[in-house]
Amino acid sequence: QARVLTLNALSHLAKIHRMERRAFSQQEIYDFVSSLLPPGDASSKLESAIRRMLFDTHLLQREGKSWAPAHYIWDDFLTAWALAEDPIGADIVKAHLDDPAWTLLLEFYAGLEDVLPLVLILFNEATAYGNVESLLRAARWSVVAPEEVSWRKTLMKILAHTFSDTDTDRHVR
Secondary structure, three states, X not given: OHHHHHHHHHHHHHHHHXXXXXXXXXXXXXXXXXXXXXXXXXXXXXXXXXXXXXXXXXXXXXEOOEEEEOOHHHXXXXXXXXXXXXXXXXXXXXXXXXXXXXXXXXXXXXXXXXXXXXXXXXXXHHHHHOOHHHHHHHHHHHHHOOOOOOOHHHHHHHHHHHHHOOOOOOOOO
């Protein structure tokens, strides 16, 4: 239970850090951890275990008097995890589809969540506007997406068509 709650806490903190660009005081972290705990006598042991995991695993690091995810990869992965669990996470991700700062986060998200609506946008950009970068992004997502995703065959068809089309620039092919 402590591991699950620690992951929930880390993903929540990372999401706020990424979205609001702010770090947390130790008291804010303590308050959030307390809000996750079930009522009862065992909650003090559980809270202690969560605090140890948060502060002793080096997933969070001190920035002056504040705490933040220790590395941008953890920040992106944990934020993607939080967005996959968030009912409006897909809308947030869609709003950042063309944001280069979200490239890694979007790849993590593609491994955690069904990204069919986003892939369809990328397919449209690739086929209607000749945006090969969108097609290559979908290809990168296909590597991390679950094997059973419905859009992988369509991606392969579009890739084959794009790269065998003699009208496509030779450098792009």
